[in-house]
Amino acid sequence: MNSGSPLVPVRTRLRNRSTFTCISLTIALPIIALLINEWLRPQLKPSFEPILTASVAGVCWFCGRYYGAAALVVSSVVFEYFFLAPYYTFDLAGVNEALRFGFFVAVNGLIIALMSNLYDAEAAVLRSDRMYRNLSELLPFGGWIADEDGNMRHVAESFRRTFECTMEQCAGLGWTSLIVEDEREKVITEWKACVAKGYFWDFEYRMKNPRGEVYTVLSRGVPVADPHGGRLSWIGMCLDVTERERNLQERLRQARDIARFNAELDQLAYVSAHDLQEPLRTIASYLQLLQRRYQGQLDADADQFINYAVGAANHLRQLLQDLMRLQTVGKSPRPKDRHELRALVDRAIANVAPLPDDTYIEFGDLPTIYCHDVEFIQLFEQLIANAVKYRRPAAACHIRIAAERGPGFVSAYVRDNGVGIAPEFRDRIFDVFQRLHSRSEYPGTGIGLAICRKIVESHGGRIWVENGENGGACFCFTVPDIASGPDDIHKLKA
Amino acid sequence: MEDSPSDVRLMREALSAHDSSHELLVVTDGEQAVRFLRHEPPYTDSPRPDLVFLDLNLPRLDGRDVLSMMKADPALRSIPVIVLTTSESDQDVHNAYDLHANCYIRKPGDFDEFLRIVRACDDFWFHIVRLPK
Numbered sequence: 001m002n003s004g005s006p007l008v009p010v011r012t013r014l015r016n017r018s019t020f021t022c023i024s025l026t027i028a029l030p031i032i033a034l035l036i037n038e039w040l041r042p043q044l045k046p047s048f049e050p051i052l053t054a055s056v057a058g059v060c061w062f063c064g065r066y067y068g069a070a071a072l073v074v075s076s077v078v079f080e081y082f083f084l085a086p087y088y089t090f091d092l093a094g095v096n097e098a099l100r101f102g103f104f105v106a107v108n109g110l111i112i113a114l115m116s117n118l119y120d121a122e123a124a125v126l127r128s129d130r131m132y133r134n135l136s137e138l139l140p141f142g143g144w145i146a147d148e149d150g151n152m153r154h155v156a157e158s159f160r161r162t163f164e165c166t167m168e169q170c171a172g173l174g175w176t177s178l179i180v181e182d183e184r185e186k187v188i189t190e191w192k193a194c195v196a197k198g199y200f201w202d203f204e205y206r207m208k209n210p211r212g213e214v215y216t217v218l219s220r221g222v223p224v225a226d227p228h229g230g231r232l233s234w235i236g237m238c239l240d241v242t243e244r245e246r247n248l249q250e251r252l253r254q255a256r257d258i259a260r261f262n263a264e265l266d267q268l269a270y271v272s273a274h275d276l277q278e279p280l281r282t283i284a285s286y287l288q289l290l291q292r293r294y295q296g297q298l299d300a301d302a303d304q305f306i307n308y309a310v311g312a313a314n315h316l317r318q319l320l321q322d323l324m325r326l327q328t329v330g331k332s333p334r335p336k337d338r339h340e341l342r343a344l345v346d347r348a349i350a351n352v353a354p355l356p357d358d359t360y361i362e363f364g365d366l367p368t369i370y371c372h373d374v375e376f377i378q379l380f381e382q383l384i385a386n387a388v389k390y391r392r393p394a395a396a397c398h399i400r401i402a403a404e405r406g407p408g409f410v411s412a413y414v415r416d417n418g419v420g421i422a423p424e425f426r427d428r429i430f431d432v433f434q435r436l437h438s439r440s441e442y443p444g445t446g447i448g449l450a451i452c453r454k455i456v457e458s459h460g461g462r463i464w465v466e467n468g469e470n471g472g473a474c475f476c477f478t479v480p481d482i483a484s485g486p487d488d489i490h491k492l493k494a
Numbered sequence: 495m496e497d498s499p500s501d502v503r504l505m506r507e508a509l510s511a512h513d514s515s516h517e518l519l520v521v522t523d524g525e526q527a528v529r530f531l532r533h534e535p536p537y538t539d540s541p542r543p544d545l546v547f548l549d550l551n552l553p554r555l556d557g558r559d560v561l562s563m564m565k566a567d568p569a570l571r572s573i574p575v576i577v578l579t580t581s582e583s584d585q586d587v588h589n590a591y592d593l594h595a596n597c598y599i600r601k602p603g604d605f606d607e608f609l610r611i612v613r614a615c616d617d618f619w620f621h622i623v624r625l626p627k
Contacts, residue, residue, distance in 0.1 A: 278580055281603050282500045288605035289507055317603045 022063035029055035030075040034082065048083045049104050056108045057115065065116035072108045079104055139239060141217065146234040148223075150195035159238060163209040178207040180214065198223045201236060216245040266327065273323040280320065284313035315445075319433065322447035326432065329451055330458030332372050339373050341366035341403055341412065348380035352388070356397065359388055364402025369410045370481050375455045380414070382448045383475050387416035389442060390473075398469060409461075410481045415474040426465045452477075495527045495560065496520065496549045496578075504605065505547070508612040516616070519543065524555025528563060531570055543573060545619055548595075550579040550586060558593065565594040572626050574619060 033055040037048050052075045060068025081090060084097045092098050133156075136143025141163075142156020151172040160166065163178050176188050183205045194201045201221035208214050221236020287310045295303055342363065349361065361384070369376070384399065391397040395417060403412035421429060421436070428434045430453040435446035452475075456463040461479035468474035496502050502520050509518055519540070521527045527548075530537040546564075550557035557579070564570045574596040579586070582600045590598045599615075602608050619625070 277603070281580075281601060282498075284603055285504050285605040285608060286500070289504075292511070292605070314604070 022059075022067045025062055026059050026067050026071045027074060029059050030071060030078050033075070034078055048079060049100075049107075052079055052104070053108055053111065057111050060112050060115045064119065065112055068112045068115065072105070072112060075108070076101070076105055136237065139237070141215075141238040141240055143235065143237050144219075144221070146195075146221070146236075148195075148230070148233060150191060150234065153233070156238075162215070162240075163207065164211070178209070180206045180208050195234065201234070204241065214242075215240055216242045266331075270324065270327045273320045273327065277317065277320050280313060280317055284310070284317060287313055315439075318445050319447075322445045323432075326447055326451050326454060329375065329378075329454040332375060334372060334374065336370055336372055336459075338368050338370050339376070341369050341410075344369075344373060344376050345380050345401055347377045348384055351377065351381050352385050355388060358396035359391075359399065360396060361399045361401065364400065366401070366403050366412075367405045367410060369403070369412075369479065371459055371479060375458075379452050379455045379477075382452050383414040386448060386475075387414060387418060387473075389444070391416065391418040392472075395470075400469070405481065406478075408480060408482075409478050411476065411478040413466075413474050413476040415468045415472065417469040417472040420468060420471045421465055421473045429465070430463065495522075495524075495546065495552060495557065497522045497552055498549075501549075501601070504608060505612070508605070508609045511609055512613050512616060514616055516544075516620075522552075524552040524557060524560045526554075527552065527560045528555060531564065531567075544625055545615075546573055546575045547578045548575050550577060550581060550590070558589065561590065561595055562593045574625070576615065576619075 030052060033051040034048075037051050056068060056071045056075050059071035080092070080101060081088060084092060084101060086093050092101065132143065136156045137158055141159035144152060144156065144159070145154040146152045152170050152175050155167065155170045155175065160170070165174075165178070168174075169177075173188065176184055176191075179187050187203060187205050190203055191201070201219065203220075204216065204218045206214050207217050218239040218241045219236060220239075221234050224232045224235050226232045287306060291306050291310055294306075345363070345366065349355070380401075384401075387399045388397055398417045400415045401413070403410055425436055429436065430449045432450040433446040434450075435442075435444065453463050456477045456479065459479045461477055463475065463477035466474045466476055496505070502522075506518060509516060519530070521530050526537075529535070530540050531543075533540055548557050548561060552560065557577070561575060561577070564573065564575060571594070575594075577590045577595045577598045578601060579598075580601050587598050599611060602611060
């Protein structure tokens, strides 16, 4: 706590009377009561109890229950000595006197008890009030209190300090003058509506202090109900969320920049791949014409040169087409939907057909999945085609496809008993045009798994490869799965 | 109707490889195309083509405009038009058919493929299909 902190000590004496005052009151008041009684006796013949009781109550009020008790003792002594027969002694004459005395002590005891309850209650209220004030000063800009009509009654010290205003300036609707112009009308309208209806108040707006600094304020409040019904006041807090707002804006800006950059990159990649195909077409066509026209007419070297050139041109065309295929992943205009995995896999198998005779595909559990159907058919096509392509020549090709649903995701795999993938290559194979074999061993450009990865990642998922059956490979992927209806909640729980 | 000399030559080579007896006439921009079809100078003696291969991207007058002009003219609209072009965009395909092109072919990536297409066109349009006299 800094010096000048608005926090107040919570434990405090309710009424700070000095000890001297209390002791003097304890002794003096009963004596004064006694004197008053003497003075009034000739005219009114008052009984002594009420006045003495009043004096005890007075001491209790001013000094607390302990002094009240002490005053009771003094008063009882005075009462007994001066006013109960036999007078001016400490004896009691008879039952009547004893009863009177007892009654006097009892009634005063009760009064002291009642008053000390009141006193406790008041102290508790004060304590709670101070605790609240301290609490409300802990976070900028602190708590506030308004009356039942929405007029601000109290704003915290940190608020007043930041916005350099006084309590009077903020009172009523004065605080709204700190709100930036374009938001002021709306806030005032909303606040008035909220006060009228008694809703929970939750609003964010910007305020400017006299120095021109703008803060984003999150204000929240609740109406406090009167125990008899109706509303007593409004109580709430203002939070300084300027930092949070700034961070949010920054992150949004970055996200926008990244999205724009990615879109430009995508566009560039697509246009390049597309435009490069044009001159390539001319190259490939005329190389082929050369091949046709002059094969065997020039020397063997020329034939070979032309063959290499034609092969390279074809390869280049394949690469460009694959790049364009990769490009179009994740840009499907169709919305995602829930599909039966089994149906998607069946389509994929149909597309890859005809498969060699000794290819066996078995299925495990295949739940539903939330995805783009076309892209996932492509995904399975690629994985199944790979499993068939990279099989062991001597053995029959066994492929197992299964999936299971987890909390918030679906995980699936395509496992084969083929030639497998060594652990050190298991990351690289998902890169564009990365291959582990030459094109003469196995055909292909190495785009397949890159497309698979892009499909899975554009669904927010992950793909990787593990050991398969008998040294083969097992391609696994998980995709986040959102329930899209009440039925799915049941399925998710199952 | 093709502006790229290399593509014109490819067509000639394909036709000669196919041993076809058709005569290939070439115009290299859209304006020439219109003049040819309307027998305007310098094409006053031009014959009426039996079949037109049309590239969409022609200089001076765009291939799409030539196509719509042909199909609007009662004297010319019965001539089958084969759009033979580099674009594969769905938009272009749709527009071409919308303007009543008879078919749309994307120029293939190599000569073998091109030869196959030319053979198929010859087969289809001159041996399977009957053309108006």
